[in-house]
Amino acid sequence: MTVMVGDSVNTSSCHESRLLIVGLGLIGGSLAAALRVAGFQGQIAACDPDEQEIARGIEMGLIDSGGTQLAELVDDATMVVLAVPVLAMESVMANLAEALPNASADVVITDVGSTKATIRACAQRVFGQVPTNMVLGHPIAGSEKSGVAAANPRLYVDHKVILTPEPNVDRSALQRVRCLWKACGAEVLEMDVERHDQVLARTSHLPHLLAFSLVDTLARQDERLDIFRYAAGGFRDFTRIAGSDPVMWRDIFIANKEAVLASLDDFEAGLSRLRHAVEAGDSDALIATFDRASHARHYSTLY
Ligand SMILES: NC(=O)c1ccc[n+]([C@@H]2O[C@H](COP(=O)([O-])OP(=O)(O)OC[C@H]3O[C@@H](n4cnc5c(N)ncnc54)[C@H](O)[C@@H]3O)[C@@H](O)[C@H]2O)c1
Ligand SMILES: O=C(O)C(=O)C[C@]1(C(=O)O)C=C[C@@H](O)C=C1
Numbered sequence: 001m002t003v004m005v006g007d008s009v010n011t012s013s014c015h016e017s018r019l020l021i022v023g024l025g026l027i028g029g030s031l032a033a034a035l036r037v038a039g040f041q042g043q044i045a046a047c048d049p050d051e052q053e054i055a056r057g058i059e060m061g062l063i064d065s066g067g068t069q070l071a072e073l074v075d076d077a078t079m080v081v082l083a084v085p086v087l088a089m090e091s092v093m094a095n096l097a098e099a100l101p102n103a104s105a106d107v108v109i110t111d112v113g114s115t116k117a118t119i120r121a122c123a124q125r126v127f128g129q130v131p132t133n134m135v136l137g138h139p140i141a142g143s144e145k146s147g148v149a150a151a152n153p154r155l156y157v158d159h160k161v162i163l164t165p166e167p168n169v170d171r172s173a174l175q176r177v178r179c180l181w182k183a184c185g186a187e188v189l190e191m192d193v194e195r196h197d198q199v200l201a202r203t204s205h206l207p208h209l210l211a212f213s214l215v216d217t218l219a220r221q222d223e224r225l226d227i228f229r230y231a232a233g234g235f236r237d238f239t240r241i242a243g244s245d246p247v248m249w250r251d252i253f254i255a256n257k258e259a260v261l262a263s264l265d266d267f268e269a270g271l272s273r274l275r276h277a278v279e280a281g282d283s284d285a286l287i288a289t290f291d292r293a294s295h296a297r298h299y300s301t302l303y
Pocket of ligand 2: 113
């Protein structure tokens, strides 16, 4: 079957007969939206403690059914996608473990959490080991918005999804999770858990920490109204992500503490070098730093 996600043609197909999304927010809702647009034939159900998110998901045509109680929704699920904040994963897994006998015999479990080591540890605590039918993953796509109302069917198109399978993973479970994301237009990669957390600490978690800190620092100053009134493109580009969900980011910084602190050490050293260059009016040092950064930014694969 050939399916279309916007302009991109995707020849892989996702044959799950019943997909259960746990946590119907931006990421879970966008997954449902992308599958709908791709012509996904299976049922899509969702579980969320917020009844209004479920009602909105049904109203938007993203899910067929849903509710607040996981145990009532697991029946016959062929794939379960955990899309809740990182520190909510363990309690969701514990509930899932109880209800899992009602799922399809070949059920596959995956997640979308922004950190991977703590979520792997949750799975080990709840199930004794990461089950062979569990494939942890992370779509490298998102926004500062939250909730199903912000769901975007094109969110994953041409974006990377990193899967972090365990060595003993069931190969067909891995293949089915790859198919899920390919159907959404994503490019699927594999990485080990430790490397994932180190890389994402630098490219995603650190920038969010800096944006939150800058906006908070300015917002606490007496003349904040005046400052924000004159802010333009540079401020907007640098700080968009400071509007992101506080709970989601609290969880990420608690979960990925060590890697974030290491990336913060490197950043502080660089900032300190720049501070000295500014203090000393060291034109050569300033030009050398900005030149390196500008080249790196232009020649990176960002779009
Ligand atoms: N927002 C992003 O840019 C982004 C990108 C990639 C991955 N992620 C990851 O995806 C996950 C979801 O993020 P989001 O942006 O969709 O957040 P969101 O706030 O939009 O949605 C999360 C949903 O989970 C629900 N929830 C919370 N606890 C729950 C529980 N115990 N059982 C069921 N549902 C529960 C909330 O009610 C909410 O509707 C997080 O782990 C986050 O780290 C986010
Ligand atoms: O585009 C944004 O607003 C995002 O914050 C998305 C972003 C990122 O840092 O790139 C945020 C968290 C993720 O886990 C993955 C993607």
